[in-house]
Amino acid sequence: MTQIEAARRREITKEMRIVAEAEKIPLKSLQKKIAEGKIIIPKNNIHKIKKICGIGRGLRTKVNVNIGLSPDNQNIRDELKKLKVAIEYGTDTVMDLSVDGDIRKIRSLILKESIIPIGTVPIYEAAVNAKKRYGSFLKLKTDEIFSVIELQAKEGVDFFTIHCGVTKNTIKVLKKTKRSVDIVSRGGAILACWMRYNKKENPLYEYFDKVLDIAHRYDITLSLGDGLRPGAISDSTDKAQISELKTLGRLAEKARERNVQVMIEGPGHIPIHHIEKNIRLEKDICKSAPFYVLGPLVTDIAIGYDHIASAIGGALAAAWGADFLCYVTPSEHLRHPTVCDVKEGLIASRIAAHAADIAKGIKNICDWDRKISLARRKRDWKKQEELCIDREKMISYRKRSLSKFCDVCTMCGEYCALKLIEMRA
Amino acid sequence: MTQIEAARRREITKEMRIVAEAEKIPLKSLQKKIAEGKIIIPKNNIHKIKKICGIGRGLRTKVNVNIGLSPDNQNIRDELKKLKVAIEYGTDTVMDLSVDGDIRKIRSLILKESIIPIGTVPIYEAAVNAKKRYGSFLKLKTDEIFSVIELQAKEGVDFFTIHCGVTKNTIKVLKKTKRSVDIVSRGGAILACWMRYNKKENPLYEYFDKVLDIAHRYDITLSLGDGLRPGAISDSTDKAQISELKTLGRLAEKARERNVQVMIEGPGHIPIHHIEKNIRLEKDICKSAPFYVLGPLVTDIAIGYDHIASAIGGALAAAWGADFLCYVTPSEHLRHPTVCDVKEGLIASRIAAHAADIAKGIKNICDWDRKISLARRKRDWKKQEELCIDREKMISYRKRSLSKFCDVCTMCGEYCALKLIEMRA
Numbered sequence: 001m002t003q004i005e006a007a008r009r010r011e012i013t014k015e016m017r018i019v020a021e022a023e024k025i026p027l028k029s030l031q032k033k034i035a036e037g038k039i040i041i042p043k044n045n046i047h048k049i050k051k052i053c054g055i056g057r058g059l060r061t062k063v064n065v066n067i068g069l070s071p072d073n074q075n076i077r078d079e080l081k082k083l084k085v086a087i088e089y090g091t092d093t094v095m096d097l098s099v100d101g102d103i104r105k106i107r108s109l110i111l112k113e114s115i116i117p118i119g120t121v122p123i124y125e126a127a128v129n130a131k132k133r134y135g136s137f138l139k140l141k142t143d144e145i146f147s148v149i150e151l152q153a154k155e156g157v158d159f160f161t162i163h164c165g166v167t168k169n170t171i172k173v174l175k176k177t178k179r180s181v182d183i184v185s186r187g188g189a190i191l192a193c194w195m196r197y198n199k200k201e202n203p204l205y206e207y208f209d210k211v212l213d214i215a216h217r218y219d220i221t222l223s224l225g226d227g228l229r230p231g232a233i234s235d236s237t238d239k240a241q242i243s244e245l246k247t248l249g250r251l252a253e254k255a256r257e258r259n260v261q262v263m264i265e266g267p268g269h270i271p272i273h274h275i276e277k278n279i280r281l282e283k284d285i286c287k288s289a290p291f292y293v294l295g296p297l298v299t300d301i302a303i304g305y306d307h308i309a310s311a312i313g314g315a316l317a318a319a320w321g322a323d324f325l326c327y328v329t330p331s332e333h334l335r336h337p338t339v340c341d342v343k344e345g346l347i348a349s350r351i352a353a354h355a356a357d358i359a360k361g362i363k364n365i366c367d368w369d370r371k372i373s374l375a376r377r378k379r380d381w382k383k384q385e386e387l388c389i390d391r392e393k394m395i396s397y398r399k400r401s402l403s404k405f406c407d408v409c410t411m412c413g414e415y416c417a418l419k420l421i422e423m424r425a
Numbered sequence: 426m427t428q429i430e431a432a433r434r435r436e437i438t439k440e441m442r443i444v445a446e447a448e449k450i451p452l453k454s455l456q457k458k459i460a461e462g463k464i465i466i467p468k469n470n471i472h473k474i475k476k477i478c479g480i481g482r483g484l485r486t487k488v489n490v491n492i493g494l495s496p497d498n499q500n501i502r503d504e505l506k507k508l509k510v511a512i513e514y515g516t517d518t519v520m521d522l523s524v525d526g527d528i529r530k531i532r533s534l535i536l537k538e539s540i541i542p543i544g545t546v547p548i549y550e551a552a553v554n555a556k557k558r559y560g561s562f563l564k565l566k567t568d569e570i571f572s573v574i575e576l577q578a579k580e581g582v583d584f585f586t587i588h589c590g591v592t593k594n595t596i597k598v599l600k601k602t603k604r605s606v607d608i609v610s611r612g613g614a615i616l617a618c619w620m621r622y623n624k625k626e627n628p629l630y631e632y633f634d635k636v637l638d639i640a641h642r643y644d645i646t647l648s649l650g651d652g653l654r655p656g657a658i659s660d661s662t663d664k665a666q667i668s669e670l671k672t673l674g675r676l677a678e679k680a681r682e683r684n685v686q687v688m689i690e691g692p693g694h695i696p697i698h699h700i701e702k703n704i705r706l707e708k709d710i711c712k713s714a715p716f717y718v719l720g721p722l723v724t725d726i727a728i729g730y731d732h733i734a735s736a737i738g739g740a741l742a743a744a745w746g747a748d749f750l751c752y753v754t755p756s757e758h759l760r761h762p763t764v765c766d767v768k769e770g771l772i773a774s775r776i777a778a779h780a781a782d783i784a785k786g787i788k789n790i791c792d793w794d795r796k797i798s799l800a801r802r803k804r805d806w807k808k809q810e811e812l813c814i815d816r817e818k819m820i821s822y823r824k825r826s827l828s829k830f831c832d833v834c835t836m837c838g839e840y841c842a843l844k845l846i847e848m849r850a
Binding site for chain 1: 495496497498524525552605606607608609610611613614615617618656657659696697698723724725726727728729730733734736737740741744755756757758759760761762772773776777780781783784791793795797798799802809812813814815818819822823825826828829830834835836837838839840841842843845848
């Protein structure tokens, strides 16, 4: 039985208890929101993980880290290091987005080593297999897609991105929409190319019921992917994006009817003044399904600093109701991220999520700020090290710059405002 | 004659022409807003600088970089390196916040080498002089404050932070306000301590007219400092802050009556859901005087990453109407910043300002985004290098990670969505 099914039958699962406890919210209210599809608990019923989480209305904003092999970087050890760092620095979930190399092996290692939910994009493995088998992913057979989905489900993947909104119809809308950049989603591009080559409808849309069958059996949460998301702020909130969102809204409804947990993926590149509208549209069209945003980046110019453009967008999106932030690293648009990029991207996302949670009024969320501010007032550096988001960075910054004056930092030295005020108090 | 005076006499100055040209706005509208005090052009009439700027309503959001000697770091060469990097990476102004060492020497070098407006906080030099002369800044004499202001004016400083809102009255309000952290402003703390020790009113408030005399003579813009700004998000928008803001509003009015250009400094630490209200309050209380915000930081937890917390707050503040962002470096609260910290802090602020300008609807502001997006679509890496905010970083990121596949990056390699779509087009 899936979480949504249990909630609808007024049953309380072990997972609901854990989430209610962690979020300090009443079990009944959690159960109700799961039943309504406003909260999901992504966890494959055969995957053993220590740290599960709920995602959705009224809960702390969660963050996701992407890792995985690429055609140019196939070192499994590096990716497992990223997994470790991501968990150490507090990500809530990890997605394995491998698109080359030994995909099965890395996934099995990630699933084994992870204490948190793992997501994948099954169309990637299907495409890579087809390339190996037939020389091109365009030759991929429909059945093979579902075999991969089934396989990954059996292995214990907790949530799938399914690009079921890239349809003959939404591509028609896209063609009529004048865009700076047409498709920037890897899954979206793979499917659009396949559809054109094979002159067929997107199998993930056409046979969405098959996806639901598998997802239901394992209680895999579906993350309906936005394959037509805008990839430039000038394309934000255009007809192609909204047309796809409406398709995802209908499919989300179908998923809930089948008692499958579902969330919706969102852009991408959105200027600040479009963000509130984007959240409202998703919540309206998809009946308050949890919203998983990819950034969003509030400008296209931040090459090398997209984690910052994304922290701005993510904080705003979450403050207005987005539930789940996909991190963006400083190397976005430039290269396969390093371990260090992963850490930087994750911390930027966590800052955005926390800042948004203060605005959302999440219970007790300001305790962390208050404790740090009190330690700061007292110049209690040890306490700040214990509490801060990146102890390693704080220590390295301080180590290289210690004040000759007692207990202050080298910015103000004896003119430290906190100390001046205390001395004269 | 000051810019505001000229504007009120319907005269057009050379500086107005330069600003109108740079911002692509009609001269008449600029002149009107300067006359109303909604726009300022910070430039001492004896300071020769190549790159002036306007700050305020309808203009591009500007950013400021702070540099200066501290009791622990007195290497003038390092600070001049920061000045160079700040100008190279596009800051609009620089403030010299030196609080120790050879303050006169560094200021004269900064004023000479800078092509952009320079600001200072004269109370710092006054305090440091008094410490040298009498052993403590508490022994500072009122006259000496005004001598320093006069001296700095003659040297060509373009704008002064004047902490004139720290008064007997606002401190009384502060004492009644339960705060996590009382005073975090260095100037505010110096003045509050001095006032208590000497049992006197703040001279910058009591003799504000004297400040105005000097400012008027040299057309120095006054930046009315928020010495009682909240230093923790739990203190945001409290009575002490608002009481000071009201004082600043009255003094801003006085300044305008005397034809002195004036802007208002703002917090500090503000959670996301207070930012809009803070901007509205400032614009109401200070009759649309340009608002110069210090961050704001949207959470206290981002130790080592305060440039990101500040980019979130700055982007939001500017999108809602703040005009001028003071940068925050990753080393805020930890140490005197390095040259690298200055660069990182500045770029974060510039991203925030640009993202806000898109939301503000500043004319042609999206051209930059559009050009980068088009170059990205074509995988034109040379063009992106030319256009990006930090060429050095982009090149170093790419150099260490080049794809074996033609013209894509190592993130997706042959599965680059942009390339897939183009190939099948």
